[in-house]
């Protein structure tokens with residue numbers, strides 16, 4: 001009996017030690033990185049049985065006049081309505097913008113007069129801007145109707161006449177220049193007006209100036225989604241890697257590509273988010 005009892009205890013210990021090993025392996029597995037499960041705490045309480053329990057009235061949502069039929073939203077800041085270039089300055093020396101003001105309510109790049117920027121600065125924005133590539137077409141690739149919309153004054157959404165005009169995809173129309181090609185090419189025929197509707201969220205930096213949250217951008221080109229909450233990985237230089245200098249609010253900047261691009265803009269407004 002004693003022998004059996006001893007063997008019994010031994011078996012029990014062996015099983016225990018095996019279990020310990022299994023336990024250890026199991027613990028190691030749980031330490032592997034996993035996607036965090038999303039739990040919406042507010043919906044974990046006992047479920048209501050009355051409809052009123054899941055309805056609320058405050059805070060009120062702001063009423064904004066709609067932007068249909070060529071109108072702008074009631075709370076938009078108009079950056080260019082065709083009446084003057086007063087809200088814009090030369091990017092380098094802050095002198096008056098020298099681009100051409102046209103009688104049809106648009107403005108056109110005056111070649112080699114430099115990029116222009118808004119006097120006003122912004123962080124997160126919804127931006128509406130219309131642009132047109134010139135006729136007759138001239139040259140090829142990046143030298144055909146090249147301009148650009150620079151968010152925060154430094155992140156370029158490419159403007160280019162890409163109709164029957166091949167170029168690198170991460171520099172084509174609607175790209176985050178040299179970072180992210182668009183999801184689609186949605187240009188109207190050359191000489192007609194394109195529309196960009198852009199939602200931009202600025203990056204965040206810590207006290208040491210290091211980036212802790214990337215900027216993101218969503219772009220609709222003529223109503224077609226071409227950038228879908230895309231991460232902006234830094235500045236958009238012609239040569240070299242994107243850089244991430246710390247910054248706060250910045251202007252909206254439009255590019256003079258310096259090669260007689262003749263690109264025009266009209267109806268520019270933003271809503272601060």
Ligand code: MG
Pocket residue numbers: 146147148156158159255257
């Ligand atoms: Mg450009």
